[in-house]
Amino acid sequence: MDIVLLSRWQFALTTIYHFFFVPLTLGLGVFVAVLETMYVKTGNPETKRLTKFWGKLFLINYAMGVVTGLVMEFQFGMNWSEYSRFVGDIFGAPLAIEGLLAFFLESTFLGVWIFGWERLSKKLHAVVIWLVAIGSTLSAFFILAANGFMQNPVGFVINGGRAEMVNFGALLGNPRAWYLFLHTISSGLVTASFFILGFSAYHLLRKKDVEAFKTSFKLAAVIGFISTVLVIGTGHVQGLYLKQVQPMAAAASEAHFETQDPADFSLIAGFTPDGKELVWSVDIPRALSFLYYFKFSGEVEGINNIQAQYEQQYGPGDYVPLVALDYWTFRFMVALGFLMALITLVVWFYAAKKYPAKWSWLLKIMPIGIVLPYLVNTAGWILTETARQPWVVTGLMQTRDAVSPNLTPGTVLISLVGFVVVYAVLMGVDLYLLIRNAKKGLAAGDSDSEPLEVPAVEKKSGGK
């Protein structure tokens, strides 16, 4: 194993892991803020308990997001120093601004929110959680502005062997970044919606705090449906834009090898073991043209053509990403996206119809549904980051040239194994705490700390 491959694995695993926590933070923060606003308006103590209940789960999740985010901030320099040198003039700016504008805001005010229930007025306390939610959303924007540059570099010149910023407005206005941002924050809301639907359903089924959990169930069903539709919509326009600026990535996601007009859409396909060549495919005639042009004709460039173009432009080499991976993550994402839209529509209807008993099987399946957004979010990022390969910055720098030259495979292996082991342990602990607190129901929100158990030896009976 070489340092490039090991570093790529480490980056992929730590980033995917980090992104298990981020979408829930983005979405659940907004839900908690909405609930607390409802509490301020109505003064209903049940709504306060509900706010604290979801707030507590938000905090457990948030802690994991913060500490795994630290790794993200450092590992560009640690594993990808040549990348950092090459794009630091541009890429560092959104990262630094993310810290100054977003992280300070969300972290500082989250501390105030946790400890400020008795010290701040009701209204101010609700404002504080909105500031936290705004901070998280801003941080998503700036990190995606940075990622947007990697996908579609804009506002730069190459000077002295590195990329230098010449237009900060172009960096922030990069359409690629905006599509990513809108897609990501709506998928954050979807993640939180399924999370809330699942745990609310669990309690509704057990007839615990029924009124409160009906409130959160219905809220999540409505927001969930709207945001799922938004995810699909932003995903589609993102796909259209992808074809313009990263045609290879777009073609790979469709396993579209030959340029066609009209172009067929591949429904399922088989690939060679290396995942780079198509063996067979079941096609829907003309459908790919339709997806791109909204009519049943129009040329769609294929992988082979683009490869030939790139060889002319950048010299000999393999510019084709791992097609099978991108093809399947894309299909997986789209299929589950539509499934989630259907589910949220059904549960919205179910809630609007006052929870008819014959449909109560819905409550049984919703807890399983919590995993859906996690699978989709992960598939989405695997697609986004691998379809760009072999580039780390599209057209400017290849991933193999980005790695830190001073590292040895042994060193990277130590950190890779270390992160995997620590992250696995913490995932276990985090899930245990989340599920345990979620199952407790509203009682879990009453206090931030569980009372200390009296050790068995101190009990006279010695029963336990």
Add this chain to the structure above:
Amino acid sequence: MTLNILWFILVAVLYIGFFFLEGFDFGVGMLLPLLGKKDEERRAIINTIGPHWDGNEVWLITAGGATFAAFPNWYAALFSGFYLGFFLLLLALIFRGVAFEFRSKIGSPKWRNTWDILISVSSFLAAFLLGVVFTNIVKGVPINANQVYTGTFFTLINPIAIMGGVAMIVIFMLHGANFLSLKLSDDLHVRAVKVAKTFWVTTLALSAAYLIWLVFNTNTFVEKGLVAMILPLLAAVALVLTRVFMGKKEGWAFAMTGLTIFFAVSSLFVALFPNVMISSTSPDFNLTITNASSSPYTLKVMTIVACVMVPIVLAYQIWTYVIFRKRVKADAKTLTY
């Protein structure tokens, strides 16, 4: 060029802010098992930094981000060069961060003890590693003509760097004890003052030994002359003064360890200037505020952002210390975490 100097100062300010704020967080973490005997006491100790530690840690994240934005070559050389050091630092910060959030969520004494020990150990480790990193930056490490670090992990573990790690630990511990003297009440308050007083001599001896060693074992301080020499001296004066205030004016005692950190870390940056990393291979290979920096355009953009945002951040962070200025009691009813 002026912007390069300004950004060197800004990066220094971010690190100083981080050491000042997270310094007492680390100290509180280290002292947790020592000072807190009962669960309620430990909770009270954690609650003193509860509202603040996360916001304090952002100073480090932002310092890292600002280094990346203003001096990408510094960021690249430092983080790739000190790879395993930063890996261990990350693990320490990961465990510390989740421990604060997780420990109170389950009532089992075994569970809580485990996290308490993790908080303490990771606070020691993080402080130690930061001391090692910063000492090595000032002392110089092997860096070649391409600004690439050529040493190994063990190059970083040298006597003076270890001493730097130890000095960082003792200063943070005293800073933490002073913070706790200011924030705790009743029995715990008495204990915190006592620890601070007892621990003061050790801190003074070890940190003075470190600074003297550093000043006379590296060229950078001597070359700079009086300016670089006076800062370590001021750090020592502040450290002596803190003893005078202990147990009487606790706010002042805390301010004095804060000043100690301010002067000590400033002295490192002044000694470093105009370099950002010193090459022990050849002075020609030093990373400087010029050859490691971003373009003038990026520095200009970042200057505008920083000039707007830093005062705002400072204002609301200070506000949080005002809201939570009350002393914390070891009384389960009033505790959050």
